[in-house]
Amino acid sequence: MTEDKLKQSLAILNPIRTVKLKDKTGSFEAILQGLLSDLETPNTLSVLLCEQIAESIFWMRRHVEDKELILLEATAEKIDEAQGGFMNIRSCTAEDIKQVLLGDEALKQKINDELKDNRSNSIATSFDGCRAKAFLSCAKEVRIADDLIQRQMLNIRHLQRSLDAIDMKSRIIKRMDLELERIERDLTVLEHDPEAD
């Protein structure tokens, strides 16, 4: 049943696709297909709106990833600075920070030891201190990323309301069509009523 709906929706959408994203992961398609399979009465407008909703969900995920990466990179940069990083050679990467945040205590201890050993360190003497300093340095960008995420959430909410309205409209049209059909049928019956002769 759901697969039939999906096929029906894709048949409507494929010739009129408006969203063209450079997405190699295929997550946009997965979101879109999930939304399309839930459509009760797919038509041009409803599949178009589903496409826009799927895009907003995709963008929201992108912004969340970016926000996380900004914080990780800023922390790595601060730790590098505190360790007295030489030229452009990075001793600590965003991936390392992610590992620490995921619970790699050994790596955290190693970073803390290196920070304490460096005498010219004027930034912070611990991983958490560097993280706090990094957050302060990129607070503005994090706020913009938050605004972008918030915007996508609002976009989704508005598009959902529009979809509800469109769906309602198509149902009203369908009901009116059925009503008209019934009236026409009744009329034909009246015209051919044998008792009327």
Added chain:
Amino acid sequence: MTQKQTKANRENAKQSTGPRTRSGKGRSSQNSIKHGLNQVLDLEHDNRFIMLLRLVKEDGYSHNEAYSIISAILDHRRVMEACDQQYHAPKEVFGQAEAGMIRELEGDHESGRRTLSYNDRLSIGRFKARTKRTNERLGSVLVQRVRRLGKLIRYQRRSIAQIHRTTQKNVK
């Protein structure tokens, strides 16, 4: 820069009176355009619009209803396409071309093919410091991307509100 150099620059600049050919003028007229989201949408010549309008009308919508909803959706598409473009834009780096020239000059100086005066080395040092400061201010690819996308939030707000308005109005 000496007075003589300044004078020569001014004299040279007088000889340039901007683009002369039609295509050159066309190109330079686009110089100040950043994303074009404030321009009026040209729907009459858009094949996508014509096709969508026909299909939505086939679903039982009147011409005016279909026109307003489809134009709102296409306006939103324009904004989101600009967002995607900004998302994939390359990193802005200050002084990239000059850095190569400086490396070449310094290499020549070290190998003895060219002699750099004290003033030359001072200027190079200043330029390098300025480049470093500016690039730190510009930030990483991620930071630049978020800043660029942040500038497009208001356009998204406008286009989504338009879709919401047209769909709600046409149901009532």
